[in-house]
Amino acid sequence: MKFSLYILYFALLFAPFASCDPKKQTPGPSSNSWKVYRGSYESNAHSDLGQINLNNVDHLNVAWVYKTGDSNTSSSMQCNPLIIDGILYTTTPGLKVVALDAATGNEIWKYDPTSNNKNMGKGLAGTSRGLTYWEDGEDKRLFHSVLNEIQAIDVKTGKLDPSFGEKGVVDLRDHLDREINKETAYIRNTSPGVVYKDLLIMGSSINESYRSLPGHIRAYNVRTGELKWIFHTIPHPGEFGYESWPKDYYKTGGGANAWAGLSLDTERGILYAPLGSPTHDFYGNNRKGKGLFGNSLIALDAKTGTYKWHFQVSHHDLWDYDLPAPPNLVSVNHDGKKIDAVAQLTKQGLIFLLDRETGAPLFEVRERPVPISCMEGESSWPTQPFPVKPPPLVRQYFDRTLITDLSKESSENIKDQITDFSWGSIYTPPDKYGIVQLPGFRGGAEWSGGAYDPDSNIIYVGVNDIPNLVQLVEDIGMQEQVGEFDDMATVGKKLYTDNCASCHGSNLEGNTVFPSLADLKNRIRIEDASSLLKTGRGMMPSFKQIPESNRRAILAYLYHLENEQAAKQMPLVEQPSIESKTSKEGATAYKLKAYQQLRDQEGYPGIKPPWGKLCAVNLNSGEIEWEIPLGEYQELTNRGIPPTGTQLFGGGIVTAGDLIFIGASRDEKFRAINKHTGEIAWEYDLPAGAYATPSTYLANGEQYVVVAAGGGGLQGTRSGDYLFAFKLKKDL
Secondary structure, eight states, X not given: OHHXXXXXXXXXHTSOTTTTSXXXXXXXXXXXXXXXXXXXXXXXXXXXXXSSOTTTGGGEEEEEEEEOSOOOTTOOOOOOOEEETTEEEEEOTTSOEEEEETTTOOEEEXXXXXXXXXGXXXXXXXXXXXXXXXXXXXXXXXXXXXXXXXXXXXXXXXEEOTTTXXXXXXETTSOSSSOOOTTTOXXXXXXXXXXXXXXXXXXXXXXXXXXXXXXXXEEEETTTOOEEEEEOSSOOTTSTTGGGSOTTHHHHOOBOOOTTOOEEETTTTEEEEEOOOBSSTTOOTTSOSOOTTTTEEEEEETTTOOEEEEEESSTTOSSOOOOOSOOEEEEEXXXXXXXXEEEEEOTTSXXXXXXTTTOOBSSOEEEEEOXXXXXXXXXXXXXXXXXXXXXXXXXXXXXXXXXXXXXHXXXXXXXXXXXXXXXXXXXXXXXXXXXXXXXXXXXXXXTTOEEEETTXXXXXXXXXXXXXXXXXXXXXXXXXXXXXXXXXXXXXXXXXXXXXXHHHOTTSOOOSSSOOOTTGGGTSOHHHHHHHHHHOBTTBOOOTTSOHHHHHHHHHHHTTOOHHHHHHHSOOOOOOOOOOOBOTTSOBOEEESOOEEOBOTTSOBSBOSOSEEEEEEETTTTEEEEEEEOOOOHXXXXXXXXOOOOOBOSOEEEETTSEEEEOOBTTOEEEEXXXXXXXXXXXXXXXXXXXXXXXXXXXXXXXXXXXXXXEOGGGTOOEEEEEEXXXXXXXX
């Protein structure tokens, strides 16, 4: 009896103070696992688990570490792992799928997609934010997106399930209701789909150029892979929204795709899809009009794909203001009533709170006049929607008072850079002379989305507040031809300068967004680089449509090859060149000169901090409860500068232990934050940045928190291939 009393005493001593809450004492069945991307089809990144809480989080310790073994400099691990029946499933930088014992991290099986498709190449890599799980009795599958394929994997064997599609695979290039060239078509799915009854519903990620595919949403039979319905995000004749485009745009126009993921109200049977920009993102002379359903949240009947309602957050977008994250399905208290709503985050730093069934705004939305474009052939929209509440989470106007004051040198450097640029409103239209775009096309909010706490109706959102330099240049395409007696490396340098230097730098130096290509031959095999030019990856488009000789010339320049070497290593298979880009009326087409942030001579953002922050927003009142800079540059802190926050990529989760777990920052720390105050309760230094959303689960009665630490990618920090799992020390 005395021994039992001691056990009871220590159990009470180390229990959470809030343990009177039954949800924290006995989590529901779904709390033990993490079966869905972001925790649930409501996309709320929330867990009822509270074993790890404010009172004991300082005793959190590494439980296990797993290395995938395929780290590379050109991609990062953005996967939000699934945990089902004690097994953890994740994707890797090389787009493999791994099954691990969730308690120990021991590998159970590893699936390599290149083992089934030799055309994918050994250097396969890319962006994968997660997997989709489905089960029916003993039939259990994971759906994995690899290049242009949806692959069905048997969870027991780690092999393709041949009953789905063609030997386990469905080709996303099929069934787009448009004639396409499969050899040049670029379509991926960086975010997982959702399952509704017997349907697997998928969005897509596509190029952001004039040659891109449409972003139609499609549903497949989850067992057979048969296409069951398609919703045209660029409407066809007779469909709602068709009149908002030029007459024949549906035949050639691209974009308006749900790359960020989908949310699902399973009780109502309503699918919510956040859509991106039509193409081209920054110049719209070929798509005059409002352009539905570009930059819109759309609600569809999940069973049939029938349109229910839409809300467009940016009309005739010219700023790449994609809807960057799946909406949170929330329940809020407004005017004394409980209302089921949709909270849609935006790159503009705005939150639109809409009725879940009708799409009507819960807080007033006002159409305000915005600057008009002076670009030839452009017809920008005269107004844009702004919600009265919640207030913007990032700055909405750039002027001289916001120029960095880290030092006199930094301030003067930024002033010199933007002397000839226009700036002001977040809707200042791009032009040939350049604008300072704030917030930039990396947010505001990004794909990491928001973590919603249903107990308080507070949503926690990481945002970026860093301007971009946006300038339009004529889009002439890769028309340079390699002649019989030309030096390939010389032609390749010109092709590189015209088409690649805007991202990777004129001297191959790269930047904080795109990797350096210097010394490429010592880092990446030429065969893998050749494959990458054809397939594209992440933000890099496929160049499959250009002549093979042009791709060969670029590689000859990057790898310092003589003509004879280039011919031996890359056999010439000639293809027709593309035509010069002009609109139907003969006007010149334009594209973005470079994906470039405004940064000073030391590489820091050219605006006063904070540059990245975590915000707590009360969706009942529409007010910001608190906000903190998230992340720091230690060298600036050492100079006496308060934490500035850093650019953020990766999401947070909120738990019943009153904690927010989040990585995301460039300082490569993983943190637990007090959800009530924003104070940092615990932090851990990772070997690579955690640019992913964590998961939490129970294994053997203990709560774990796991996060991918892949670094690299858009943050430009060191790369890794780690999964870190944490739990409380045993002596508790």
